[in-house]
Structure formats: C-alpha cells, structure tokens
Amino acid sequence: MKTIKFISKDRKGLVEAIPGDYITLPEDSNEINSYIYPNEINNEIYYIIEVSPDNINPLNFNGVKIGLQLYFKHLQENKLNFCIQFIGFESKADFFLDCEYALFLKCPNVSYLQINLDFKINLPSEIGCVNKQEATDLLKKINIKPASSYKTHHSISNEWAISRWSKYLGLKTSIDSEIEKSLYFQYLKTIYQIHEVEQKNNFLISEGHLLLIDDEEAKGWNDFFKKLKLSTSKLKIESIGSDFKKEVSKNDVIARCENKIKEFKPQTIILDLRLHDSDFEEENPTELTGFKMLKIIKEEINPGIQVILFTASNKVWNYQALKAIGFDGWITKESPELSIDPNYTQKVIRELKVQIDFCQKRASFLIEISDEIIKLKELIKKNNLFESEKDETRKKFFSNFNITFDLLEKATQSKDFEKYFNYAYLQLFLCIEEFLVFKNIYEYGDKCYLNHNVKVAVKIGDKKWGSAIKYIEGNRNTPSYFIYQTDNENNRLNPKQTDFKMSCILIFFFNQENSKFLDWPNIRDVRNQKAAHPEKSIVEEKEIFQLIKFLKYIFNSKNIQVPSKDGLKNDITL
Structure with a gap:
C-alpha cells in the first residue's frame, strides 16, 4: 500500500512519522495533476490530506478540492482501490457547516479525522474497492458549480466541445489545460463517465468559401475548422466574432457580419445564435442576433447561401421548424451529457x-440561381411590355420566380426530391407561356398578329392555316423548328401552340432566320418530353440555366427589334 500525504508546510510534523511520500499542498489546488499523475495511479493509495491549507483563510478548503480531483481521477481511470483521509482542526460537525463540499464525506472510502491531542492515524491493513456507481450517485449530490466566468450552459458546452473536437483532430487549444484543471469539468467527466477522445482524421473535401460566425471563434473554433479541411483542399475558411463581446450593440454585430459576408462571399455560413451578450438574457428566439442575421442572409443577401445552425443550446430542435425559419442544417456543440455516448x-x-x-455543393448551384433570378426581375422591372394596373403582371412573374427557387431548394435536398427539378422547369417555362398571352406580344384569332401589325397566321379552312413561317420536321438527331418563309399552307399548324408563338417572336421580334436561336427547340422538348414526365427522366441543372438564359434574352427590352421581315399580306390567297 502506498501512502501519500498532502499537508501544509508548517504542519509537516503532524504526520511525518507515517511512512510514505510527503507533498506540500500547492497554492493553486488546480496544480495537483502535475504532482502525482500518471505514475502513481496504478498503486493502492492511501491519501492523507489536510482540508484547510490556507493559513490566511481557514475556510478556503483547498485540500477538499484536491481530494475531489483525486477521487474523480481514480473513478475515471477505474483505479478503485484507494482511500482518502481528510484531517483538520475543525470538528466534523463544524466541517459540515463550513465546507460547501462537505457531502463528499458521504462517498465510499472518504473520511474525516479531527486534529487534537489524541490525534493519531491508523493505517488500514488493506484498502477496500470503491463502488463506482454508488460513488457517482453520491457525487451528484455535492454542490459543485462552474466557475463564475461561465455565465450559462452555452459557455460550458462551447468550451467542452472545442476541447473534445480539437483533440479528435490532434489539435491543442488554449482551453485544454483549463478544462483538465477545472474541478467542475472533471466532476462532469466523472458523473457522466466520459471517455477520452480518440484522435482520428475526417477531412472536408469541398471547395469554395466557408464562413464561421461565432463569438467564441478565437477560443479554438477557427483553428478547429481550418484543421478540419485537407491541407490540399481549395476550401477557404474565415471567421468573425472574437470582438463581439466588446462594447458593441446588436446592430453593430449584425453590420459587421453583413459586411464580412458581402466581402468574403461564402457558400456556407456556420452561424451561432447568441452572438451578443444580451442574447443570453433573451427569451424570444426570434430576437437573438443569430436569428436576425439569418433573416438578412436569406432575404437581403442571397437565399442560396447555406446556413448551418451551430448551437450550444440543449434545447431539442425540431428539424422542420429549423427548415421553416431558413436554416439548411444544424449541429449541436457537444455538451458533457452528450459525451456519455x-x-x-x-x-x-x-x-x-x-x-x-x-451545403457547399448545394450553395454553388442555388446562389447562382438566386443571382440569375434577381437579374430576371430587374429586366422585367425595366421592360415596359410588363406595365399593368397595380403592377400585377410583374408581380405574377416575380411569384413564379420565387416558387421556382423554392422548388429548386427542395430539389437539391436529396435524391428523393429530384423530381422537383422538373417542377421548377415547368414553373419557369410558365413564364414563357404567360409572356405569349399578352396581346401586345401575340394576338390570336382567325388572323394572328405580332404587336398588332405583323400578320403571322391566317385561318383558311377547317384546321387549316396559312403562316409566315414554315415548319421543318425533326429527326432522331435534330429537333423540329421553324424557318422564315411566307405563304405556307399547313394543316398541321396550330397558332395557339407555344412553339409556333415563340418561333414567330424569335424570327420577327429578334430578327432570326429560324427558331433555333438560343436552342429554343431543345428548351421546348425538355419541357414536353422530360419536365412533364418526372417518372421517366429528371431535368438537369444545366437545362435549368439554359432556360434562364433564354428568359433573360427575351425579357430584355433592348433585344426586341422592329421587325425587318414581312408577315403575311392582307390579300394573300393560299
């Protein structure tokens, strides 16, 4: 049996006759780990510890804190043959009144002996094994609190997660030693029976820009995320938040984040909810600085930017609720109770x-889509063709664009939602169909006109039309299209069809020789043969962009020209 004595230097004589190692109690009880571990932990140990080594303040029970640290260490490492004998000048009753950790004496193999005239320590012949479960249950009854620097559970979970996650990547942080020395963190580690982290590699392989917004980024999160990516990765990672705790307002925090996002242009943002000190007092989650920042990102900057909630909150989050308010994912920072697993x-x-x-891959597509939709909206705003009472026409187009984006967000969630690419394509194509119903664009009747004055079709019999453009039949390799050729008779022609209308627009308004301009025949066929049949095939991203490119061209008023080609003559007879 090994005996180790911890006692203040001026009382060494009290137990110097007892064989064993004498160790002077350090002024800082957190330094105890450097005194005996790990070499002595494998032996049966009998600890003799003076409870109050501080002569100036005898109620400063550093010895008890040392005893707790030792007890935690033994339980964590399953070295259960040990005993702690506290000694002190106070009676046991006074000790219970004065020491905040007095319930520690209820734990197995822990006892107290008052120093008096009859003081004598009788070493046991053997040390019984501590019942770990009983010890853990009794430790939970001791009122061990976190240091006053930890304002909330958020702060505790944050540092706990930084330490464990960094160890996983083999990264040392400035808070590792603090956690190892902290009585509270060792208490949590013991009662939750938490295992040490095994170092492994699990690297990011994506490209682009990733931004961390967290008021604790300088404590280790910034280093962690940079370590998380491969050294050869093209992913660039930056962070902001270390100065949020200074005397700045919520609006200042939001402004700094907004400027950083616009400057750095990230595809994905890792966002903490509580970025300002006042957030820790806030009960309404929508008033948290992180939520306000989320709203700005999605509504004012670019809704395609992916935002992952990065929270230390132990609140049970509902996935659908998070999606509904705009988050594209979430990760809970590891708290001690989660480390049980x-x-x-x-x-x-x-x-x-x-x-x-x-998210990086998804954002690359959605951000570009959002930018393109913004350009489409601007073109429609500037195009006088879309003037209407209360601007209802433009609002209808804008609504179509917004629905399209929502469908594409859903389409990119997983393979299970790929059919929404088709729905998005159909929604965008609807903009072409609505464009063609304007009477100042195309007017249908027995005589069909463009812009009220260019006659492009005339009815000459039952299901028989004459037209100013000629239909060219397609084949397996080439889709069908129209060319400019007046005085054509075609009993297969239907001037109501979108293909005929759009071909007339391209040939006359945009002065093309045929309707193959901007690959219109392929756009038409994707709509009819692919988008309308999601059970057979899925529309590709490049086909979405092809359609958007087409819409941008026809909605741009600068591209519309005065027709230089003649339509059908009024007196034509076919």
Missing part, C-alpha cells in the same frame, strides 16, 4: 463534415 464526438464531427460538404 463514447462515439458521439466522432459521429457529430462526421455529421458536421457531411453537412458542410453537402
């Missing part, structure tokens, strides 16, 4: 990696 650290980091890689 020995695989949690690995699982949550793997999930973080998967979400970031997925």
Whole structure:
C-alpha cells in the first residue's frame, strides 16, 4: 500500500512519522495533476490530506478540492482501490457547516479525522474497492458549480466541445489545460463517465468559401475548422466574432457580419445564435442576433447561401421548424451529457463534415440561381411590355420566380426530391407561356398578329392555316423548328401552340432566320418530353440555366427589334 500525504508546510510534523511520500499542498489546488499523475495511479493509495491549507483563510478548503480531483481521477481511470483521509482542526460537525463540499464525506472510502491531542492515524491493513456507481450517485449530490466566468450552459458546452473536437483532430487549444484543471469539468467527466477522445482524421473535401460566425471563434473554433479541411483542399475558411463581446450593440454585430459576408462571399455560413451578450438574457428566439442575421442572409443577401445552425443550446430542435425559419442544417456543440455516448464526438464531427460538404455543393448551384433570378426581375422591372394596373403582371412573374427557387431548394435536398427539378422547369417555362398571352406580344384569332401589325397566321379552312413561317420536321438527331418563309399552307399548324408563338417572336421580334436561336427547340422538348414526365427522366441543372438564359434574352427590352421581315399580306390567297 502506498501512502501519500498532502499537508501544509508548517504542519509537516503532524504526520511525518507515517511512512510514505510527503507533498506540500500547492497554492493553486488546480496544480495537483502535475504532482502525482500518471505514475502513481496504478498503486493502492492511501491519501492523507489536510482540508484547510490556507493559513490566511481557514475556510478556503483547498485540500477538499484536491481530494475531489483525486477521487474523480481514480473513478475515471477505474483505479478503485484507494482511500482518502481528510484531517483538520475543525470538528466534523463544524466541517459540515463550513465546507460547501462537505457531502463528499458521504462517498465510499472518504473520511474525516479531527486534529487534537489524541490525534493519531491508523493505517488500514488493506484498502477496500470503491463502488463506482454508488460513488457517482453520491457525487451528484455535492454542490459543485462552474466557475463564475461561465455565465450559462452555452459557455460550458462551447468550451467542452472545442476541447473534445480539437483533440479528435490532434489539435491543442488554449482551453485544454483549463478544462483538465477545472474541478467542475472533471466532476462532469466523472458523473457522466466520459471517455477520452480518440484522435482520428475526417477531412472536408469541398471547395469554395466557408464562413464561421461565432463569438467564441478565437477560443479554438477557427483553428478547429481550418484543421478540419485537407491541407490540399481549395476550401477557404474565415471567421468573425472574437470582438463581439466588446462594447458593441446588436446592430453593430449584425453590420459587421453583413459586411464580412458581402466581402468574403461564402457558400456556407456556420452561424451561432447568441452572438451578443444580451442574447443570453433573451427569451424570444426570434430576437437573438443569430436569428436576425439569418433573416438578412436569406432575404437581403442571397437565399442560396447555406446556413448551418451551430448551437450550444440543449434545447431539442425540431428539424422542420429549423427548415421553416431558413436554416439548411444544424449541429449541436457537444455538451458533457452528450459525451456519455463514447462515439458521439466522432459521429457529430462526421455529421458536421457531411453537412458542410453537402451545403457547399448545394450553395454553388442555388446562389447562382438566386443571382440569375434577381437579374430576371430587374429586366422585367425595366421592360415596359410588363406595365399593368397595380403592377400585377410583374408581380405574377416575380411569384413564379420565387416558387421556382423554392422548388429548386427542395430539389437539391436529396435524391428523393429530384423530381422537383422538373417542377421548377415547368414553373419557369410558365413564364414563357404567360409572356405569349399578352396581346401586345401575340394576338390570336382567325388572323394572328405580332404587336398588332405583323400578320403571322391566317385561318383558311377547317384546321387549316396559312403562316409566315414554315415548319421543318425533326429527326432522331435534330429537333423540329421553324424557318422564315411566307405563304405556307399547313394543316398541321396550330397558332395557339407555344412553339409556333415563340418561333414567330424569335424570327420577327429578334430578327432570326429560324427558331433555333438560343436552342429554343431543345428548351421546348425538355419541357414536353422530360419536365412533364418526372417518372421517366429528371431535368438537369444545366437545362435549368439554359432556360434562364433564354428568359433573360427575351425579357430584355433592348433585344426586341422592329421587325425587318414581312408577315403575311392582307390579300394573300393560299
């Protein structure tokens, strides 16, 4: 049996006759780890510890804190053959009144002996094994609190997660030693029976820009995310938030974040909810600075930017509710109670990696789509063709664009939602169909006109029309199209069809020789043969962009020209 004595230097004589190692109590009880571990932990140990080594303040029970640290260490490492004998000048009753950790004496193999005239320590012949479950249950009854620097559970979880996740990547942080020395963190580690983190590699493989917005980024998060990517990766990572705790307002925090986003242009943002000190007092979640920032990102900057909620909150989040308010994913920072699962650290980091890689790829598409939709809206605003009472026409187009974006967001969620690419294509194509119903664009009747004065079709019999353009039959390799050729008779022609209308617009308004301009025949066929049949095939991203490019051209008033080609003559007879 090994005996170790911890006692203040001026009372060494009290137990110097007892064989064993004498260690002077450090002024800082957190330094105890450097005194005996790890070499002595494998032996049966009998600890003799003076409860109050501080002569100036005898109620400063540093010895008890040391005893707790030792007890935690033994339980964590399953070295259960040990005993702690506290000694002090106070009676046991006074000790219970004065020491905030007095309930520690209820734990197995812990006892107290008052120093008096009859003081004598009788070493046991053997040390019984501590019942770990009983010890853990009794430790939970001790009122061990976090240091006053930890204002909330958020702060505790944040540092706990930084430490464990960094260890997973083999990264040392400035808070590691603080956590190792902290009585509270060691208490949590013990009662939750948390295992040490095993170092592994799990790297990001995506490209682009990733932005972390977190008021604790300088404590280790910035280093963690940079370590998370491959050294050869083209992913660029930056962070903001370390100065948010200074005397700045919520509006200042939001303005700084907004400027950083516009400057850095990230595809994905890792966003903490509580970015300002006042957020910790806020009960309404929509008033949190992070929520306000989310709204600005999605409504004012670009809704295609992916935002992953990065929270230390232990609130149970509902996935659908998070999606409804605009988050594209979420990761909960690992708190001590989550670390009960020995695989949690690995699982949550793997999930973080998967979400970031997925969001980076998804954002590249959605951000570009959003930018293109903004350009389309601007073209429609400037085009006088869309003037109407209360601007209803423009509002209808804008609504179509917004629905299209929502459908594409859903389409990019997973393979299960790919059919929404088809729905989005149909929604965009609807803009062409609505464009063609304007009477100042195309007017249908027995005589059909463009812009009220260019006659492009005339009815000459039952289901028989004469037209100013000629239909060219397609084949397996080439889709059908129209060319400019007046005085054509065609009993297959239908001037109501979108293809005929759009071909007339391209040939006359945009002065093309045929309707193959901007690949219109392919756009038409994707709509009819692909988009309308999601059970058979899925519209591709490039086909969405092809349609948008077409819409941008025809909605641009600068591209519309005075027709230089003649339509049908009034006195034509076919």
